[in-house]
Amino acid sequence: DQQVKQNSPSLSVQEGRISILNCDYTNSMFDYFLWYKKYPAEGPTFLISISSIKDKNEDGRFTVFLNKSAKHLSLHIVPSQPGDSAVYFCAANDQTGANNLFFGTGTRLTVIP
Amino acid sequence: NAGVTQTPKFRILKIGQSMTLQCAQDMNHNYMYWYRQDPGMGLKLIYYSVGAGITDKGEVPNGYNVSRSTTEDFPLRLELAAPSQTSVYFCASSYEFSYGYTFGSGTRLTVV
Numbered sequence: 310d311q312q313v314k315q316n317s318p319s320l321s322v323q324e325g326r327i328s329i330l331n332c333d334y335t336n337s338m339f340d341y342f343l344w345y346k347k348y349p350a351e352g353p354t355f356l357i358s359i360s361s362i363k364d365k366n367e368d369g370r371f372t373v374f375l376n377k378s379a380k381h382l383s384l385h386i387v388p389s390q391p392g393d394s395a396v397y398f399c400a401a402n403d404q405t406g407a408n409n410l411f412f413g414t415g416t417r418l419t420v421i422p
Numbered sequence: 423n424a425g426v427t428q429t430p431k432f433r434i435l436k437i438g439q440s441m442t443l444q445c446a447q448d449m450n451h452n453y454m455y456w457y458r459q460d461p462g463m464g465l466k467l468i469y470y471s472v473g474a475g476i477t478d479k480g481e482v483p484n485g486y487n488v489s490r491s492t493t494e495d496f497p498l499r500l501e502l503a504a505p506s507q508t509s510v511y512f513c514a515s516s517y518e519f520s521y522g523y524t525f526g527s528g529t530r531l532t533v534v
Contacts (some may be wrong), residue, residue, distance in 0.1 A: 315464075345525075346483075352526050352527045353446065353465075353525050355522040356525070398465070410467075412457075412464035413464050414462060414463055414464045415464060
């Protein structure tokens with residue numbers, strides 16, 4: 310049972326435009342959310358996170374928005390660059406126990422020059 | 423400044439063979455994890471450890487075993503390999519209740 314869902318397997322965006330990646334979750338106990346970026350043949354790398362006490366967190370070109378009532382979060386990348394082309398995973402945890410993360414299935418972003 | 427190191431990077435096993443995937447971290451992280459990623463799927467937790475001598479099952483532990491004799495090392499053992507274990511395996515570590523994991527570069531395993 311997938312507790313974190315990314316319903317768009319792929320997304321293509323022109324360079325310089327905004328990329329919006331979406332993520333939904335089902336477990337109301339989740340209170341911390343993260344985005345990871347993964348290049349081929351590499352492990353995922355941490356990108357940005359947000360706590361459930363916030364509805365927005367910004368880091369340079371990357372902004373994550375959280376809508377707790379809808380159990381939805383999104384990652385905005387502005388402006389998109391060709392180097393952003395990668396698979397993006399949404400992850401969530403409830404910050405208890407062993408800090409286990411639950412991952413979505415990923416969205417492959419392609420930024421077209 | 424190695425982070426999380428996984429070996430080997432690639433391996434082909436025959437059905438019924440056994441092997442150990444190695445994972446080592448040099449960040450003095452207490453928590454370590456093993457995930458597998460199947461094509462088109464998210465990462466699924468196999469086993470995790472909250473410190474030396476302590477391990478526990480994740481979502482998909484069947485067919486695997488782990489041990490954690492030191493803070494640095496967290497090997498994953500596959501006994502009697504099956505085609506369903508063909509996957510990419512990622513080891514990760516984190517500081518207690520930290521904001522995220524540091525992942526290794528993965529081991530691509532094929533069972534034929």
